[in-house]
Amino acid sequence: QVQPVESGGGSVQAGGSLSLSCEGNEFITGYYCLAWSRQAPGKGREGVATIDGNGRTRYIDSVKGRFIISKDNAKKTLNLQMNSLKPEDSGTYYCAACGTTPTGQGTQVFVSS
Numbered sequence: 001q002v003q004p005v006e007s008g009g010g011s012v013q014a015g016g017s018l019s020l021s022c023e024g025n026e027f028i029t030g031y032y033c034l035a036w037s038r039q040a041p042g043k044g045r046e047g048v049a050t051i052d053g054n055g056r057t058r059y060i061d062s063v064k065g066r067f068i069i070s071k072d073n074a075k076k077t078l079n080l081q082m083n084s085l086k087p088e089d090s091g092t093y094y095c096a097a098c099g100t101t102p103t104g105q106g107t108q109v110f111v112s113s
Contacts, residue, residue, distance in 0.1 A: 003027070004078070004095050009107030016085050020107060022078040022095030029076065033098035036069060036080045038109075040091035049080065050098050062088070085111045 004024035012018055020036070028034070032053040039045040049059045049069040057069050068081040078095050090111050094102035 004102075004104045006093060006095055006104050006107040009093060009109045011110040011112065012085055014086055014111055014113050016111070017081070017083045018085065018109060020080040020082065020093055020109075022080075022104070023076065024095075025076045027095075027097070028071065028073070028078060031097035034071060034078050034095065035098045036078070036093060036095055037102065038089075038091040038093045039106075040088075043091075045094070045102075048093070051078070052098075082109070085109075087111045087113045 004022045004027040006022050008018060008020040010018060033050055035050040036048045037045050038048050048063055049067055051057045051069045051071055059067060066084045070079045090109055092106035092108050094104055094106045096102040
């Protein structure tokens with residue numbers, strides 16, 4: 001399975017949490033750096049977080065301290081734990097290798113105020 005499959009999205013109230021997952025055996029094991037990005041309706045896609053093969057993580061300022069990116073090599077999943085969600089976190093979330101255009105369907109997140 002080369003194309004990753006995102007899941008875990010949903011609707012939550014502000015302050016709530018969601019846990020996103022991205023599955024794809026070849027995708028998870030085939031790239032050194034993996035990333036989550038998101039696209040809000042009517043806006044361009046923005047990178048949210050990355051994790052490299054050494055476990056180093058990076059986040060955009062707006063999610064620092066609230067989101068945690070991780071990779072489970074045993075389960076072949078890339079995860080994004082999202083806490084203290086805000087309405088501006090709403091959008092479709094995608095996983096992809098760093099610097100590449102996502103090819104999956106994404107998973108939708110809606111945060112109500």
